[in-house]
Amino acid sequence: xxxxxxxxxxxxxxxxxxxxxxxxxxxxxxxxxxxxxxxxxxxxxxxxxxxxxxxxxxxxxxxxxxxxxxxxxxxxxxxxxxxxxxxxxxxxxxxxxxxxxxxxxxxxxxxxxxxxxxxxxxxxxxxxxxxxxxxxxxxxxxxxxxxxxxxxxxxxxxxxxxxxxxxxxxxxxxxxxxxxxxxxxxxxxxxxxxxxxxxxxxxxxxxxxxxxxxxxxxxxxxxxxxxxxxxxxxxxxxxxxxxxxxxxxxxxxxxxxxxxxxxxxxxxxxxxxxxxxxxxxxxxxxxxxxxxxxxxxxxxxx
Amino acid sequence: xxxxxxxxxxxxxxxxxxxxxxxxxxxxxxxxxxxxxxxxxxxxxxxxxxxxxxxxxxxxxxxxxxxxxxxxxxxxxxxxxxxxxxxxxxxxxxxxxxxxxxxxxxxxxxxxxxxxxxxxxxxxxxxxxxxxxxxxxxxxxxxxxxxxxxxxxxxxxxxxxxxxxxxxxxxxxxxxxxxxxxxxxxxxxxxxxxxxxxxxxxxxxxxxxxxxxxxxxxxxx
Numbered sequence: 001x002x003x004x005x006x007x008x009x010x011x012x013x014x015x016x017x018x019x020x021x022x023x024x025x026x027x028x029x030x031x032x033x034x035x036x037x038x039x040x041x042x043x044x045x046x047x048x049x050x051x052x053x054x055x056x057x058x059x060x061x062x063x064x065x066x067x068x069x070x071x072x073x074x075x076x077x078x079x080x081x082x083x084x085x086x087x088x089x090x091x092x093x094x095x096x097x098x099x100x101x102x103x104x105x106x107x108x109x110x111x112x113x114x115x116x117x118x119x120x121x122x123x124x125x126x127x128x129x130x131x132x133x134x135x136x137x138x139x140x141x142x143x144x145x146x147x148x149x150x151x152x153x154x155x156x157x158x159x160x161x162x163x164x165x166x167x168x169x170x171x172x173x174x175x176x177x178x179x180x181x182x183x184x185x186x187x188x189x190x191x192x193x194x195x196x197x198x199x200x201x202x203x204x205x206x207x208x209x210x211x212x213x214x215x216x217x218x219x220x221x222x223x224x225x226x227x228x229x230x231x232x233x234x235x236x237x238x239x240x241x242x243x244x245x246x247x248x249x250x251x252x253x254x255x256x257x258x259x260x261x262x263x264x265x266x267x268x269x270x271x272x273x274x275x276x277x278x279x280x281x282x283x284x285x286x287x288x289x290x291x292x293x294x295x296x297x298x299x300x301x302x
Numbered sequence: 303x304x305x306x307x308x309x310x311x312x313x314x315x316x317x318x319x320x321x322x323x324x325x326x327x328x329x330x331x332x333x334x335x336x337x338x339x340x341x342x343x344x345x346x347x348x349x350x351x352x353x354x355x356x357x358x359x360x361x362x363x364x365x366x367x368x369x370x371x372x373x374x375x376x377x378x379x380x381x382x383x384x385x386x387x388x389x390x391x392x393x394x395x396x397x398x399x400x401x402x403x404x405x406x407x408x409x410x411x412x413x414x415x416x417x418x419x420x421x422x423x424x425x426x427x428x429x430x431x432x433x434x435x436x437x438x439x440x441x442x443x444x445x446x447x448x449x450x451x452x453x454x455x456x457x458x459x460x461x462x463x464x465x466x467x468x469x470x471x472x473x474x475x476x477x478x479x480x481x482x483x484x485x486x487x488x489x490x491x492x493x494x495x496x497x498x499x500x501x502x503x504x505x506x507x508x509x510x511x512x513x514x515x516x517x518x519x520x521x522x523x
Contacts, residue, residue, distance in 0.1 A: 022425065024418075042425040045456075053414050053448035060418020063404065065349070066425065068418075083408065084445075088415060091405050093397045 004101050006137040007157045008032030010144045011069050011099070015040050021069065021148060022061045026054040028072040029101065055081040055098075059088030062096050067148055073107070074100025074156065078119035089152050090126045097147045098123075103158035104235050104260050104279075105272035112267070115275075117260035121239045123154040124213065130154070130170055131213040133189030133234075135162040139210050142168035159272065160190040160234065162208075170211040173219040177206040183228035183294055184220065188212050188240065191232045191281060198286035202294070204230075212240055217247035227253035230290050234281060236260050256293040258286065305371035307335050307498075313367035316380040317390075327361035329468040329495070329519045330435060334368045336501040337433060337464075346374070346401065353419055355404045355434040357412020358466070359393040366390055366399075374401035410443025412436060413463060417449045420461045433462045433505075438479065439471040453512045454487035461512040462505070463488075466495060469521040479516055489513035 001009070008029055014021045015036050022043040025033060030046060037044040043066075047054050051072060058070035070077070077100045078085070089096055100119055107114035123129055132155045134143040140157055146168050147153040166174045176192065182203040187195035192208045199206060205223045209216070212233075220229070227248070233239050237259030244255050260279050268278065276282050280289055305313075310331060338344065342352040356365050366383065369375040375390075383390040389398035393407025404415055416434040423430045436446070453461055463483075467476050475482070480490045489509040493500045495517030504515050 022422065042421075045421060047448075047452055050448035050452065052445045053417065053452060056411060056414030056445070056449075057418035057421060057452075060415040060420070061422035061425075062418075063415065064353075064419045064422025064426070064428075066422045084411065084414070087405070087408055087411055091395075092415075 001137050002159060003134065003137060003140045003157045003161060004029065004159070005032055006140040007071070007099055007101070007144065007155075010141045011071070012036035014069065014144065014148050015043055018067070018148065020065065020067050022058070022066045023069045023071070024054055024058045024061070025070075026051050026072045026076070028076075051076040051081045052084050055084035056088045058096050059084070059092060059094060062089070062094035063092060068096045069099060069144070069148070070096055071099040071101070073102040073114060074116035074119040075102060075114055078122050078154070079116055082122055085123075086126065090129070095151045097144065097153045097155060099144075099155045099157055101157045103156055103160075105275045106159045108272045108275045109269045111269055112265060117235045120154070120156065120212070120233070120235045124239060126152065128152065129213060130211060132156065132211045134168070134210050135160070135190035135192065136165040138165040139168065143210070146170070156189065158190060158234075160276070162190055162192045166208060166210055168210065171214040171216055173207040173209045173216040175205070175223060176208045177204070178223060179203050179205045181225045183226055183230065184224055185230040185232065185290065186220065186244075188231070188233045191234050194281060194283045194286055195232050197283035198290055202291070204290075215240065215243035215247065217243070220244070220247050224248070227251050228294060229253065229255045230293060231255060231257045232281070232286065233257075233259040234276075237262055254298060256289065258289055307339070309371050310335065310364065310367045313370050313377065313380060314363045316377075317363045317366065317383050319384050327363040330358070330361070330466050331364040332496050332498060333435060333464055333466055333501060333517050334364050336498050337505060338368050338372050340498075340502045341505045342431065342433060344372075344401070350428050350430055352431040352433065353403050353416075353423075355406070355412045355416050355419070355432065356394060356402075357404075357406055357416075357434050358409065358437040358440050359406030360437075362392070362394050365394065369399070369401050372401075375399060409437075409440045410445040413446050414449040416461060416463075417453050417458065420453070420458045421456070424458070424460065431460050431462060433464060435464045435466060437470065438465055438467040438476060441465065441475070441479070442471060450483065450486045450488070458512045459508065459510050463512070463514045464505070465514060465516045466519055467516050468519040483514045487511065490516070492516045492518060495519040
């Protein structure tokens with residue numbers, strides 16, 4: 001299987017298992033959802049190619065007391081229909097599970113129209129939202145099952161995966177490698193394997209987050225022996241930099257925030273791996289960036 | 303104290319300030335009153351209650367006055383509306399005002415939300431109607447087109463749209479409104495938006511498919 005098919009399987013299971021769960025989608029992933037739609041036509045709704053409506057149908061169902069899962073590509077869900085998310089869910093004060101697939105790189109050959117490196121940054125503007133980046137099939141399953149219980153969630157489901165699954169533990173980062181006295185590298189979502197490879201010959205404590213909001217400030221501080229942090233996110237660079245800054249606001253520190261570059265749009269097609277490398281988020285690119293940062297001296301203000 | 307339609311002008315006059323949508327507010331007055339007083343089952347918090355959605359959140363004075371007259375909101379709330387400490391803003395917030403089903407203000411959201419609400423209530427087997435009030439100019443928003451098509455395709459017979467048509471759209475579409483809804487498969491009725499008896503009869507009627515009631519109102523001066 002792959003994470004997107006796992007999403008479809010788990011979402012279908014949740015519809016079967018819970019009478020108050022609805023699944024709303026906009027054509028995308030329909031090839032995986034026909035069976036559950038036939039079994040529960042009242043609670044599984046394909047709205048057609050109508051993404052604004054997609055979100056507000058989900059929100060309307062939530063206002064009627066149901067628990068909606070709302071799904072399409074992240075580019076159309078988070079970016080095209082953002083005001084609907086802001087007002088339909090956030091401002092109305094109702095919960096739901098928004099599942100965006102594709103992420104920054106999955107549809108590399110589709111070009112910019114189908115790439116959404118800014119989805120997490122947009123979602124991060126919503127007070128109280130939980131942001132999940134599950135990076136294996138098991139993590140996708142766990143994130144969906146936990147999120148269906150309440151609140152507003154964005155679950156980013158992408159093809160890039162890590163080798164190892166970690167438990168779904170919102171508000172708690174996982175300590176993957178603990179090196180006393182070393183800088184901290186926080187790997188968010190499916191960049192963990194590349195981060196581990198990039199730091200295998202370097203002293204570093206490596207944290208992993210498959211949920212990045214809520215942000216585990218206590219977990220970061222608990223392993224911060226030296227005030228140097230590298231943040232690696234597979235979406236817009238620096239999306240979580242403000243959370244690191246808030247967590248360390250009483251400490252002199254320095255931060256390197258890596259991710260999809262903000263300076264220019266890479267007008268390329270090709271494969272996801274090529275885009276990951278072009279953004280410096282493969283092991284070689286991360287090794288160079290992390291090494292350059294940690295091996296440099298902190299300059300005094302002159 | 304029991305209040306009537308005749309109390310609404312006095313209640314609206316309490317709400318002073320620089321809100322600029324007085325024409326929008328008075329245009330909705332009769333539809334709001336007939337829906338709340340004669341047509342809908344609005345038992346507070348009852349799961350089978352009908353849902354009224356004010357999509358056109360601009361100019362909510364008539365809405366607030368109606369809620370006061372119906373005993374849902376204290377009259378004392380009206381005087382300082384729009385202030386920092388008031389729950390009554392220039393656009394309603396469902397989390398602050400009893401009886402308000404949706405927070406509105408940005409146009410083009412109420413009808414899509416109503417479609418989802420009607421689907422959710424139908425999935426739960428509830429008999430509730432969902433009635434959403436929009437303005438004629440609000441139908442400029444493309445999001446409404448998405449909702450119109452799906453509501454008819456899914457046979458949402460519990461859904462009613464009331465268009466308060468005060469001819470305020472820059473490109474006046476009033477003559478095209480009935481055909482626009484009919485083309486999507488909706489039942490269409492046009493009624494005098496000031497005639498309470500006609501409004502009541504038209505708003506009570508059910509048709510086995512989504513329906514629109516276009517309440518014609520004199521254009522704002």
